[in-house]
Amino acid sequence: MHIPESVYRSEAFPDPATPVFVAEIACIMCATVVGTAIDERWPPVLTVLIELDGSRVLRRVELDRLRCPQCGGNTEATEVTPRLLRRDHVDWRLERPQVGRPPKWLAALRAAGRPYDRTA
Numbered sequence: 001m002h003i004p005e006s007v008y009r010s011e012a013f014p015d016p017a018t019p020v021f022v023a024e025i026a027c028i029m030c031a032t033v034v035g036t037a038i039d040e041r042w043p044p045v046l047t048v049l050i051e052l053d054g055s056r057v058l059r060r061v062e063l064d065r066l067r068c069p070q071c072g073g074n075t076e077a078t079e080v081t082p083r084l085l086r087r088d089h090v091d092w093r094l095e096r097p098q099v100g101r102p103p104k105w106l107a108a109l110r111a112a113g114r115p116y117d118r119t120a
């Protein structure tokens with residue numbers, strides 16, 4: 001299973017390398033492919049991130065609402081593949097400072113022993 005492109009655009013897995021499971025989700029009634037799910041553990045619990053077939057965005061869906069759009073049937077993972085999700089490029093939207101953590105440039109200043117001067 002390939003990792004959907006939308007996974008790289010989402011903020012769900014910000015780490016440079018995240019072991020994930022990629023699964024094709026299909027209807028157990030009519031075999032329609034519902035989408036490609038991705039999660040850090042498999043089987044997922046309560047919700048799962050999925051790129052629905054024909055969609056280009058990753059959504060978090062409650063498992064019991066993950067139904068076949070054709071017949072409303074229940075779904076199952078037909079193929080589950082462990083993958084290593086790598087972010088080779090730096091996505092600056094994901095590089096925003098985390099709450100409670102100083103920005104990298106400030107941490108570097110502090111590490112260098114130079115106090116940050118707010119009036120500078």
Ligand SMILES: [Zn+2]
Pocket residue numbers: 027028029030031032068069070071072073
């Ligand atoms: Zn179906």
